[in-house]
Amino acid sequence: MSNGMTRREREVTDINEIKSILDTAKVLHLGLVDGDEPYVVPMNYGYTMVDGKLTVYLHGARRGRKLDLIRANPKVFFELDCGITPFEGDIACRYGITYESVMGRGKAVIVEDIEEKKLALSVLMKTQTGKDFDFEDKMAEIVSVIRIDVIKYTAKRRPMPKK
Numbered sequence: 089m090s091n092g093m094t095r096r097e098r099e100v101t102d103i104n105e106i107k108s109i110l111d112t113a114k115v116l117h118l119g120l121v122d123g124d125e126p127y128v129v130p131m132n133y134g135y136t137m138v139d140g141k142l143t144v145y146l147h148g149a150r151r152g153r154k155l156d157l158i159r160a161n162p163k164v165f166f167e168l169d170c171g172i173t174p175f176e177g178d179i180a181c182r183y184g185i186t187y188e189s190v191m192g193r194g195k196a197v198i199v200e201d202i203e204e205k206k207l208a209l210s211v212l213m214k215t216q217t218g219k220d221f222d223f224e225d226k227m228a229e230i231v232s233v234i235r236i237d238v239i240k241y242t243a244k245r246r247p248m249p250k251k
Contacts, residue, residue, distance in 0.1 A: 134212030192241030
């Protein structure tokens with residue numbers, strides 16, 4: 089897990105706190121490489137965390153720019169956040185926002201196996217809704233599923249400053 093983080097006092101290392109952030113946030117910003125330009129797209133996601141190993145699942149259309157870019161270069165970066173609350177200060181540089189975030193990099197894999205796709209969609213729905221869903225082959229066949237094998241991730245929190 090670690091890092092190069094500037095504000096170390098904000099780092100979150102407790103795995104249960106990291107899971108809480110992953111459970112609370114609902115949108116992941118996926119960073120891809122398009123030639124020599126970055127491309128970022130917001131997506132719903134699901135995740136598994138096994139022995140500290142994070143795996144992220146995404147879904148979308150069966151064709152499009154995102155999939156083309158992953159096929160050309162599977163290296164990705166992602167960010168998700170929650171707990172966004174602006175706060176005021178007595179001077180301009182004391183204004184800010186509270187947040188919790190997870191960022192990471194990994195390798196994106198376009199999942200073709202129907203059983204893995206169904207599992208990934210169930211994981212995604214559990215993360216997004218807290219509910220269990222089962223998927224039939226037909227449902228999984230009409231979408232693409234992307235698995236991010238996360239290589240490295242960090243988590244961070246900025247609480248409300250004390251008055």
